Amino acid sequence: MKRILKYAILGLVHKQEMSGYDITSQFKQEIGQFWSAKHSQIYPELKRLTEEELIEYRTSITGAKLEKKLYCITPKGTQELIEWLVSPKELPETEKDEFMLMLYFSAAVPKEKSKRLFEDQIAKRKRKLEHLYESKKSLQLLDENLQAPGSRQFGHYLVLSRAINREESYIAWLEETLSLFEE
Amino acid sequence: MKRILKYAILGLVHKQEMSGYDITSQFKQEIGQFWSAKHSQIYPELKRLTEEELIEYRTSITGAKLEKKLYCITPKGTQELIEWLVSPKELPETEKDEFMLMLYFSAAVPKEKSKRLFEDQIAKRKRKLEHLYESKKSLQLLDENLQAPGSRQFGHYLVLSRAINREESYIAWLEETLSLFEE
DNA sequence: AAGGACATGTAACACGTTACATGATTGA
DNA sequence: TCAATCATGTAACGTGTTACATGTCCTT
Structure with a gap:
């Protein structure tokens, strides 16, 4: 991967003017299911993108003296964003998953222990799925089409829809596979 | 993540004595779908685990002078491995996916371009799925049960089965979602 | 003889997280 | 007034990739 965070930020500030704090918040929303970064990574990247003239900022004051930097994309930045948006994406050879790594070695522990870990994972993923369903419901209230x-919300819809697909199919697999342990 | 590679290596050398090269090769097999590392990360980790007395090695000579270090797990290493194997795993808040990040911003490009990217991604994932089906077929010849x-091959079966589930459901979502673009 | 696989290591750099550090604003 | 949120930054460390570096063995 070559500087994906760069494109994530370009994409966000392309939609609308945004501060580093706003970008950090966005990564805690739906898109955070597929990409995120901490503020400690975002601020230096904003500085770098500014130096590269892909984004620029104006300073805005909230209240008496709280400053924030509102970033927007430059024409050069837009061009690079579009190039990335239309370029085919390679599949990652590895999509890391600690739970699956553990399962690969699970012959070393008693079946009862494995069953408990499956149940725990199913419960956690079901909780997550419930949140995703609620987000989708809220989104549908905003936009019938x-x-x-x-x-307007199609990008949001796509990521939520895929996140739901990802969790549903993982849960289905976990439940099916757990049943192999019960006989 | 806290030193998952450590546990990946402990798990591998627990099954059987292995060299750094063997471990590198394992990560190119099925388990590489869920965890992997390059040799440049593995060799220093082996050194560290040896210092921590979680693994130890003997030196073996192939041919006239080609040396390899065969690592095996110590009792202390086994204990730490088992502790990790039975501990519940948190869900990652983000499972990174460059393609989905791109889709989130896809309003900025023409529908035709997006369709092409979906088709490209579907083709790539189908190719990968074919390889996974073939691996599963080979595995079934080895072990009917x-x-x-x-x-004996249950760990292998689990990772292959989940990898197939992951690809099948991703492809199903891609095809379903692509059809939203056609009308 | 040559190329590919076997075998092990280090160095430099890129990416990502946690912790450190500071201060303002808003609403209960 | 106090806590949560808004707001920005740096430092230290951990993880992961690419490139550098070397040498052997086996098969054709």
């Missing part, structure tokens, strides 16, 4: 490309 | 916990 959600599933149409061109809808 | 594959799906029984306790089968």
Whole structure:
């Protein structure tokens, strides 16, 4: 991967003017299911992108003296963003998953222990799925035409929809596989 | 993540004596779908684990003078491995996916471009899925009782089965979502 | 004889997290 | 007034990739 965070930030500030804090907040929303970064990584990257003239900022004052830097994308930044947006993406050879790594070695522990770990993982993923369903419900209230490309919230819809697909299929696999242990 | 590579290596050398090169090769096999590392990360980690007395090695000579270090796990290492194997795993808050990040911003490009990217991604994932099916077929020839916990290849079966589930459901979502663009 | 696999290591750099550090604003 | 949130930054450390560096063995 070559500087994906760069494109994540370009994509966010392309939609609208944003501060480093706003970007950090965005990564705690839906898109955080597929990409995120901490503020300690974001601020230096904003500085770098500014030096590279891909973004620029104006300073805005909230209240008496709280300063924030509102970043927006430059034409050069837009160009690089679009190039990335239309370039085919390689599949990662590895999509890391600690739980699956553990399962690979699970012959070393009693079946009962493994069953408990499956149940724990299923419960956690079901909780997560519930949150995703609620987010989707909220989103549908905002935009009835959600599933149409061109809808204002279509990007949001896609990531939520895929996040739900990802959790549902993982849970289905976990439940199916757990049943192999019960006989 | 706290030193997952440590546990990956402990798990591998617990099954059988192995060299750094062997470990590197393992990460190119099925388990590489869920965890991997390059040799440049593995060799220093082996050194560290040896210093921590979680593994130890003997030197073996192939041919006239090609040396390799065969590592095996110590009792202390086994204990730490088992502790990790039975401990519940937190869900990662983010499972990074460059393609989904791109989709989130795809409103900025024409629908035709997005369709092409979906098709490209579907083709790549289908190719990968074919390889996984073939691996599963080979594995089934080795072990008829594959799906029984306790089968010699059960760990292999689990990771392959989940990798297939992961690809199948991703492809299903991609195809379903692509159809939203066609009308 | 040559190329590919076997075998082990280090160095430099890129990416990511946790901790350190500071201060303002808003609402209960 | 106190806690949560808004707001920005740096330092130290841990993880991961690419490149550098070397040498052997086996098969054709």
